Amino acid sequence: VTLTNPLDEAMVSRGQAITDMKCSACHSMAENRIVGPGWKGVTTRRTPEWIMNMITNVDVMLEKDEAAQKMLEECLVRM
Numbered sequence: 001v002t003l004t005n006p007l008d009e010a011m012v013s014r015g016q017a018i019t020d021m022k023c024s025a026c027h028s029m030a031e032n033r034i035v036g037p038g039w040k041g042v043t044t045r046r047t048p049e050w051i052m053n054m055i056t057n058v059d060v061m062l063e064k065d066e067a068a069q070k071m072l073e074e075c076l077v078r079m
Contacts, residue, residue, distance in 0.1 A: 026077070036075050054079070 026035035054061050058079050061068040
């Protein structure tokens with residue numbers, strides 16, 4: 001993913017549509033947990049690579065990553 005400054009508005013719109021459809025039922029933009037953890041401050045807790053892998057390679061992350069495994073234990077639901 002290549003990010004531009006300013007951000008590509010078409011990419012932002014597509015991302016927002018995906019988030020609205022697939023993510024917002026379980027995640028909030030604030031700190032509170034719905035089903036999964038809230039996203040506020042996620043980039044201070046996790047690297048961009050970790051975030052991308054958790055979104056796109058959930059099965060591998062849950063198999064190999066301790067932080068992802070701990071989140072599954074806390075949330076009790078697979079992403």
